[in-house]
Amino acid sequence: MQAKLAAERLTVEDLDRLDALIKDAQEFHDTCQFDEVILCNTEFHDIIIQKCGNSRLEAIIEKIRTLILKTLTCTVELYPLQ
Numbered sequence: 705m706q707a708k709l710a711a712e713r714l715t716v717e718d719l720d721r722l723d724a725l726i727k728d729a730q731e732f733h734d735t736c737q738f739d740e741v742i743l744c745n746t747e748f749h750d751i752i753i754q755k756c757g758n759s760r761l762e763a764i765i766e767k768i769r770t771l772i773l774k775t776l777t778c779t780v781e782l783y784p785l786q
Contacts, residue, residue, distance in 0.1 A: 710755035
């Protein structure tokens with residue numbers, strides 16, 4: 705249901721940006737720039753989430769994102785790259 709709301713609210717500019725993010729992410733993936741892939745992915749999903757107009761969903765996603773970042777930070781601290 706939320707995805708349908710988002711799809712109905714996307715502007716031409718939004719769609720152009722989503723398309724550019726997909727292309728950028730592919731290029732970054734092909735050149736092993738995975739940090740950039742993650743940034744593209746995050747922005748892509750942020751656009752869709754914002755277009756849903758559901759503040760509860762936005763809050764839940766932000767909490768999940770915070771937990772993921774904390775987990776990644778702990779993982780890097782425990783298992784640093786040599």
